[in-house]
Amino acid sequence: HHKIQNAQHPIKSYKRSEETSKEAKIRAKEKRNRLSLLVQKPEFHEDTCSSRSGHLAKETRVSPEEAVKWGESFDKLLSHRDGLEAFTRFLKTEFSEENIEFWIACEDFKKSKGPQQIHLKAKAIYEKFIKTDAPKEVNLDFHTKEVITKSITQPTLHSFDAAQSRVYQLMEQDSYTRFLKSDIYLDLIEGRPQRPTNLRRRSRSFTCNEFQDVQSDAAIWL
Structure with a gap:
């Protein structure tokens, strides 16, 4: 019985480490996505909205x-x-x-x-x-x-x-x-x-x- 437990232990350990590895990959992917959004968002805002905000500044300047x-x-x-x-x-x-x-x-x-x-x-x-x-x-x-x-x-x-x-x-x-x-x-x-x-x-x-x-x-x- 003791030997069987020892034999099963590496399998459990492997599965656990495999799951941990998958979770880590998922978390890493999510983190990359978030970072990508954070990097892209200002650029998008700058490219599409800066000129618009410039126009708005001019529009609202004159009463x-x-x-x-x-x-x-x-x-x-x-x-x-x-x-x-x-x-x-x-x-x-x-x-x-x-x-x-x-x-x-x-x-x-x-x-x-x-x-x-x-x-x-x-x-x-x-x-x-x-x-x-x-x-x-x-x-x-x-x-x-x-x-x-x-x-x-x-x-x-x-x-x-x-x-x-x-x-x-x-x-x-x-x-x-x-x-x-x-x-x-x-x-x-x-x-x-x-x-x-x-x-x-x-x-x-x-x-x-x-x-x-x-x-x-x-x-x-x-």
Whole structure:
């Protein structure tokens, strides 16, 4: 009897160790799965939700009350950073963002310090927005363009004043009126989430954010 017990003991031991081994494998597999989920979850969240959360941050940043003020005057719209951003998004849907980009560039140009910076920035603005067949040519009358062309070799801080004023009036009388009726603006004043806009791809253009903390490096224009 004693011998039989001893003979059975290794079998029980083997079965027990086999079960322990299976349980350990199952636990190890579960642990790997959990670790895999933990590793993947942030990546999934980052890939799919980061841009969404970025949009939400922008959406909730503007209160309907603030957006309503933009309808009081074109100047109030442009003087508010988020208003400028919303108006720029609207112009992009109409493919006429060069107007607001030129206006922003002129605002920055007037902050230029020193003759060298004035000369470099003036030349860059002329090349990008003013000259015939410029990549972002704005709609100016012949006389205004001619005055700028003649003075571009010796520009002053006021070289683009007339052109900027002209573009401002065009946007105020035309684009601003349509902006106030657009979904982009109506969604803001009614507190609705921003809708995705399908925009054409263009060569790199200035955005309003680039001019908030613009530095005195003329390379940004080139």
